[in-house]
Amino acid sequence: MVVGRIMLLMPALLLGVALAVEPSLLPDDPMEVADHTKPIKVFLMLGQSNMLGVGKIRDPERPQGTLESLKDRYPHLVNDTTGEWTVRQDVVTVLKNSVGSNVSSFLQVGQGMGYGSTSANYVGPELQFGHVLGHVFEEPVLLLKVATGNRALGWDFCPPGTLPYEYDDTMYAGYGQCPENWDPDAFRRVGAWMCDMEHRRGVQIPNVWYSHCHECVDERWYAGKQYDLDKENAQHVLNNLADYFPGYLGQGFEIAGYSFWQGQKDTLHDAYAKKYKENLVQYIRALRQEYQIYPGGANAPFVLATIAFGGCNMTAWRTNDLNVFNAQMAVNNSKYMDLENVKTVDARTFWRDATD
Numbered sequence: 001m002v003v004g005r006i007m008l009l010m011p012a013l014l015l016g017v018a019l020a021v022e023p024s025l026l027p028d029d030p031m032e033v034a035d036h037t038k039p040i041k042v043f044l045m046l047g048q049s050n051m052l053g054v055g056k057i058r059d060p061e062r063p064q065g066t067l068e069s070l071k072d073r074y075p076h077l078v079n080d081t082t083g084e085w086t087v088r089q090d091v092v093t094v095l096k097n098s099v100g101s102n103v104s105s106f107l108q109v110g111q112g113m114g115y116g117s118t119s120a121n122y123v124g125p126e127l128q129f130g131h132v133l134g135h136v137f138e139e140p141v142l143l144l145k146v147a148t149g150n151r152a153l154g155w156d157f158c159p160p161g162t163l164p165y166e167y168d169d170t171m172y173a174g175y176g177q178c179p180e181n182w183d184p185d186a187f188r189r190v191g192a193w194m195c196d197m198e199h200r201r202g203v204q205i206p207n208v209w210y211s212h213c214h215e216c217v218d219e220r221w222y223a224g225k226q227y228d229l230d231k232e233n234a235q236h237v238l239n240n241l242a243d244y245f246p247g248y249l250g251q252g253f254e255i256a257g258y259s260f261w262q263g264q265k266d267t268l269h270d271a272y273a274k275k276y277k278e279n280l281v282q283y284i285r286a287l288r289q290e291y292q293i294y295p296g297g298a299n300a301p302f303v304l305a306t307i308a309f310g311g312c313n314m315t316a317w318r319t320n321d322l323n324v325f326n327a328q329m330a331v332n333n334s335k336y337m338d339l340e341n342v343k344t345v346d347a348r349t350f351w352r353d354a355t356d
Helices: 002-015 067-073 126-136 184-189 192-200 225-238 270-274 276-293 319-330
Strands: 040-047 088-096 102-107 141-145 165-167 170-172 253-261 302-305 342-345
Touching: 040 126, 040 225, 088 126, 088 225, 102 126, 126 141, 141 225, 165 270, 225 276, 253 276, 270 276, 270 319, 276 302, 276 319
Parallel strands: 040 141, 040 253, 088 141, 253 302, 302 342
Antiparallel strands: 088 102, 165 170
């Protein structure tokens, strides 16, 4: 199971420990209860659909590769007494995102896509991630997922500090700007009075045409809108922990790590793929700056997983795929002077074909 194996490795990198990734090393049928005398360890889980979680639990028509078919490999996921899926009471998973999810419960199977609904049939990185962290820490652990599918770093997650740029005779929006792109020649031809007239007629025009304007005319979506929504949702949870963490006694918390799994959407756009490294570096910087108001947030470890289409067989990879993958690998081991505690998981070796 690709998600399971990757998420046994990612927390080890976050913790900076030599923790082997074999499931057999995790305790069978864990029944730990959180020690609420200690501050909660908070891990933010960010990204698009991979981080949201699309690993199927069961599929009667195509059972191969589902969690149900593989559960014998992961005995810690099954309660020895009842035969049901394990509920781990020292780890809480919260999913609060921009498409209406707002749910919290102890770590268990079913907290991927559809988490909180009666038909939930998916797991995500939170499952194995949470079991590893719960095993290592005596403190309570909160997995705070604010992931939303179908989002690009070059547009939806565009971080603060990103400036507009020109690529292939097209201008692309910087943080807070819209639309997504526009014709730079049109910008040079049209005067401010024409922009005002067009706006009054209801025509959407780039807000950068207004030298005095710093916010997008169309507030429905702009470069970085998803970044802002993720921040808003995460900070709402952190500022109201008693509503989300069962048994919380006001003991406080610390940001113990960031995890990020994203990239596919940017491979669909030449400009975004080319700009991915620059955007990723700025995203990490901006994220830590946003959360420095909380204990640990300023320099908490940041771990990301790469794209992995087809695994190590890269013959079908396009230039955009390579640009995004190489950008993700480039930030590994803190190669940039002001980026400390950054690690990358090369996800290619975890790829499995449907026949495997």
